Amino acid sequence: MFVRIGAFFVGLAFVGVTLFSLITGVIAYVTTPAEENVAETFHLHPRTFDVSSNGPFGTFDRRQLQRGFQVYKEVCAGCHSLNYVAFRDLAALGYDEAEVKAIASQWQIEVPDINPDTGEPSTRKPTPADRFPSPYANEVAARSANNNALPPDLSLIVEAREDGSDYIYSLLTGYRNPATFRNEKGQTLPADLRPGNGLHFNPYFHNLNIAMPPPITADGQVTYADGTKSTVDQMAKDVSAFLIWTAEPKLENRHRTGWAAMIFLSIATLLGYLAYRNVWRDQKAKPVAYTGTMKPENREKRDEASREAGLNT
Numbered sequence: 345m346f347v348r349i350g351a352f353f354v355g356l357a358f359v360g361v362t363l364f365s366l367i368t369g370v371i372a373y374v375t376t377p378a379e380e381n382v383a384e385t386f387h388l389h390p391r392t393f394d395v396s397s398n399g400p401f402g403t404f405d406r407r408q409l410q411r412g413f414q415v416y417k418e419v420c421a422g423c424h425s426l427n428y429v430a431f432r433d434l435a436a437l438g439y440d441e442a443e444v445k446a447i448a449s450q451w452q453i454e455v456p457d458i459n460p461d462t463g464e465p466s467t468r469k470p471t472p473a474d475r476f477p478s479p480y481a482n483e484v485a486a487r488s489a490n491n492n493a494l495p496p497d498l499s500l501i502v503e504a505r506e507d508g509s510d511y512i513y514s515l516l517t518g519y520r521n522p523a524t525f526r527n528e529k530g531q532t533l534p535a536d537l538r539p540g541n542g543l544h545f546n547p548y549f550h551n552l553n554i555a556m557p558p559p560i561t562a563d564g565q566v567t568y569a570d571g572t573k574s575t576v577d578q579m580a581k582d583v584s585a586f587l588i589w590t591a592e593p594k595l596e597n598r599h600r601t602g603w604a605a606m607i608f609l610s611i612a613t614l615l616g617y618l619a620y621r622n623v624w625r626d627q628k629a630k631p632v633a634y635t636g637t638m639k640p641e642n643r644e645k646r647d648e649a650s651r652e653a654g655l656n657t
């Protein structure tokens with residue numbers, strides 16, 4: 345008995361507290377005006393770019409992925425690792441075994457290892473089984489080389505940022521001159537939002553100033569093996585497309601499985617409907633019709649009721 349009453353009051357207290365916080369929350373939301381964040385008025389929303397892996401039928405453009413890989417290799421790998429991608433995974437981009445081996449053995453950055461004779465930490469050339477290494481021995485070394493910012497691993501960066509590859513593309517092509525930049529309202533950047541030492545103004549970055557120096561700066565910075573003209577825009581698109589692949593190498597399978605499931609479900613729905621029609625076929629053939637006849641005992645009752653009500657039947 346007491347337990348029940350106690351439980352009731354505990355429940356009541358919970359409801360009370362919840363209601364109280366809801367009501368005070370709503371009041372605060374309605375009465376306090378949204379804070380005007382100056383940085384936000386200078387922030388730009390990512391521009392979209394067309395890539396063949398978009399949409400429910402999307403597939404990878406292998407030549408573009410190879411170009412994107414080339415940009416990663418020649419530009420980004422100097423600071424960023426791909427910890428979830430192994431050299432041998434490049435086979436999916438159309439490189440054969442010998443090419444993958446050559447890419448691994450000629451990689452500029454070595455992977456950490458242990459000297460078999462002395463047991464001392466050492467480094468060696470990567471093999472196809474290794475992941476794309478970071479150029480820094482550890483986080484402290486990475487930060488000290490980058491103005492205390494950490495170049496993130498890029499394997500999953502497309503999944504880790506809102507607007508994914510559009511954001512990467514916009515960020516790479518989004519560096520602006522802070523002195524001449526104007527936002528939509530034509531305002532110039534206030535002094536306290538100008539980049540500090542070692543920072544670079546980029547209105548696509550969340551706080552406008554990023555520690556990464558502009559990585560892609562000039563047309564022709566990479567000489568594409570397939571002869572495509574390497575404009576800044578093209579290189580930014582290609583490396584973004586490549587990073588879609590590193591984040592989701594099985595994207596094409598997912599698209600295919602999705603369509604197989606849709607087709608299967610459509611057929612199953614159709615069969616279910618036909619089965620339903622078949623089961624109820626006989627029942628529906630017998631319409632229920634009003635025949636107009638009344639049971640004699642009910643007729644009696646009706647007449648009596650009519651008489652009582654003074655109706656003439």
Ligand code: HEC
Pocket residue numbers: 415416419420421422423424490493494495496498501505512515516549553554555556557559560583
């Ligand atoms: C000189 C070193 C360097 C190079 C080269 C470099 N980056 Fe970076 N990158 C950084 C640093 C440092 C950060 C962290 C910036 C920060 O947090 O302010 C960063 C951050 C990033 C981010 C994350 C931004 C965010 O929203 O947090 C992406 C994406 C990125 N780099 C992509 C690339 C790509 C793609 C390339 C090659 C085209 C590249 N980077 C080349 C140093 C580099």
